Amino acid sequence: MTSHGIKDRVAIVGMGCTRFGERWESSTADLVVDAATEAFETSGVHKDAVDAYWLGTMNGGFSGMVLSSALKTDYKPVTRVENFCATGSEAFRNACYAVASGAYDVVMALGVEKLKDSGYSGLTRANPPSDGTSTTVTAPARFSLLAPAYSAKYGVSRDDFKAAMTHVAWKNHRNGARNPRAQFRSEVPESKIASAPPVAGDLGVFDCSGVSDGAAAALIVRAEDALNYTDQPLYVKALSFVAGPGTGPIDPGYDYTSFEEVVRSAAEAYSQAGVTDPAAELMMAEVHDCFTPTELVLMEDLGFSGRGESWKDAMADRFALEGELPVNPDGGLKSFGHPIGASGLRMLFECWLQLRGQAPSDRQIKPKGRRYGLTHNLGGAPGDCVSFVAIVGSELG
Missing domain, CATH: 3.40.47.10 (Thiolase/Chalcone synthase)
Incomplete structure (x- = not known):
């Protein structure tokens, strides 16, 4: 520890x-x-x-x-x-x-x-100068690698995984449509999400978070x-921050189906908070859905789904507002966009509303005897990132 x-x-x-x-x-x-x-x-x-x-x-x-x-x-x-x-x-x-x-x-x-x-659209930062041997790869391109890697590892067809990605976007836009603070406040049909113009790999426009x-x-x-x-x-029950060694892109063993930084930070946060079964003990989670396949991988790295199971859990609405463990009940990065400095605290604000029973009635989560909320951020790229996990609760002890 x-x-x-x-x-x-x-x-x-x-x-x-x-x-x-x-x-x-x-x-x-x-x-x-x-x-x-x-x-x-x-x-x-x-x-x-x-x-x-x-x-x-x-x-x-x-x-x-x-x-x-x-x-x-x-x-x-x-x-x-x-x-x-x-x-x-x-x-x-x-x-x-x-x-x-x-x-x-x-x-x-x-x-x-x-x-x-x-x-312009994107982050307002310049990459450090290099000797010219490093290639420039956009964030959508880097995160698009998650989808085919997951499909190959777990034997999930491209169409099935794309359908799960589409369902994640649909869920988060459905939640955001009920949030007056969100950037995008309209539900989007799954047919429209699935047929949106491509951005990188299997990522379409609606698979990417906005700029706000x-x-x-x-x-x-x-x-x-x-x-x-x-x-x-x-x-505050737990605060865990992990900076990875950045070895993923040069490690032949890295397979783009997990963020080790997230696994490590989640394990430490659960240890601090005394959480042994997050899927059963958390009332809600706000996670870093920068791209839809990211959310699917995070469900497994955070211990909400078994390995190779998150796509099925997403399709079964386990993470919907009415599901077993609501994820991104405020609409997530998909509905809010991602103003870098604000996103982590925006996630905590949703915990503030939900755990106090003060969210709007059409998206207030039923506690089911649970007292904890989790927030998660990652920054960087698959295999080369930082990860933060916080757990907060409405009661002492």
């Missing part, structure tokens, strides 16, 4: 999340203010009571002043972090550790990104102080 964990030592007492989408009318500072203001209002915490801030952004700015100038904080420390697509989760993780260490009483983690203002702007924020305090702010805090 690489971490002793901080189970039940810190709690979330307030959260905010903006509407995600093409937010041409709002600046980065506007999004910061909107997310933070909602977090303050839900907790009753005044801005002046916050001791320190952690800001997650990939390209929203290169110092903590992105936040301090927007919120006009009173000379408080602001730490800016970035860690691929897990940037927002990294801000949350570090903010939690700061409170658990005793260094601060009240902190905020905030993630923000405006990708639409870049003028957005922000989300969380206020964190010591667990013993949580009830001073809200009668429904969320207690």
Whole structure:
């Protein structure tokens, strides 16, 4: 075990999340203010009571002043972090550790990104220079390798796996259609998803997450102080972050049917939280559905499905809102897009709503006696990525 964990030592007492989408009318500072203001209002915490801030952004700015100038904080420390697509989760993780260490009483983690203002579709970052021998492969192309690899390993026909990918997109768009904060709010028929223009391999347009702007924020305090702010805090049960060695693309044994980084981070998170059967103990999960085959592989890496079984579980609606373990009940990256700094905290915001029974009635999950929610981010590419898993719960113990 690489971490002793901080189970039940810190709690979330307030959260905010903006509407995600093409937010041409709002600046980065506007999004910061909107997310933070909602977090303050839900907790009753005044801005002046916050001791320190952690800001997650990939390209929203290169110092903590992105936040301090927007919120006009009173000379408080602001730490800016970035860690691929897990940037927002990294801000949350570090903010939690700061409170658990005793260094601060009240902190905020905030993630923000405006990708639409870049003028093109994709991430606003440049790859480091190379000697010219490295090939440039797009993210859709890299993740498209999962589908044929899975089919070959488990003897699943191309058509059957494509149908499962289509069903994942249909499920997540169905959930997003019920979420006023989502970028895409329309259900999409499976026939339209399956016949959409190709992007890479078997990935069509609807198999890929969108590009959007957005922000989300969380206020964190010591667990013993949580009830001073809200009668429904969320207690942090586990935080696990893994950076892989990056050997997948050069390892002849790597078969593109699993993310070892996810397997390792999930195992550590379950150990910290005391979870032994995640499929039976979790009320919900928000996972990194950057592409539809990614979600299918994640179901197995996170222990929700047996190896070679996730495509059948998806088709059987095990992960639908009404299923055994709802996955991406807010619509996921498919419906929200993926403003890098904000996504991890947006996932936690859905846990905040669902575990407190405050999600809209048409997508509120029935607890079934379960108390935990899980969030997962990965960043990078298959065999060459980072992975984050958090588990939060509505009760101590």
